[in-house]
Amino acid sequence: MHNATTFTLAKGELVSFRSSMRPFRLTCLAGTLWATIGGDPKDYLVGPGESASFPQGGAVVIQALRAANVRVEQARQPETLADYPPGSRTISNTTVAVP
Numbered sequence: 595m596h597n598a599t600t601f602t603l604a605k606g607e608l609v610s611f612r613s614s615m616r617p618f619r620l621t622c623l624a625g626t627l628w629a630t631i632g633g634d635p636k637d638y639l640v641g642p643g644e645s646a647s648f649p650q651g652g653a654v655v656i657q658a659l660r661a662a663n664v665r666v667e668q669a670r671q672p673e674t675l676a677d678y679p680p681g682s683r684t685i686s687n688t689t690v691a692v693p
Contacts, residue, residue: 598667603627603658613651619669620654621645625662630655 603609603625613631620629622640629638629646632653638646639659647669656664 598665600663600665603656603662603664605658605661608655608657610653610655613648613654613666616651617647617649617669618651619645619647619667620656621665621667623663623665626659627662627664628657628659 600623601609605625620627620638620640622642622644624642626642627638627640629640630636631648631650633650634648634652640646654666658664
């Protein structure tokens with residue numbers, strides 16, 4: 595992964611930006627985040643050590659529900675089960691069946 599940006603948000607602080615990276619990943623290094631991206635009907639709650647992956651760039655809004663350290667980075671494409679170790683149960687916050 596490359597093109598990473600890391601920043602800190604105080605509790606309640608909100609940041610918005612336009613991501614041109616496709617796809618990209620939002621990782622919460624510490625704290626708790628609420629995130630949304632234009633064109634995606636879902637909102638995301640991202641806790642410490644968790645990530646949310648987005649297939650396209652666009653308008654992104656992130657708010658810290660607790661003081662947070664955030665990393666935004668371009669993700670490998672495509673993201674598949676082969677990218678995860680045996681026993682993994684999620685891909686981009688989606689539960690998958692593991693044989």
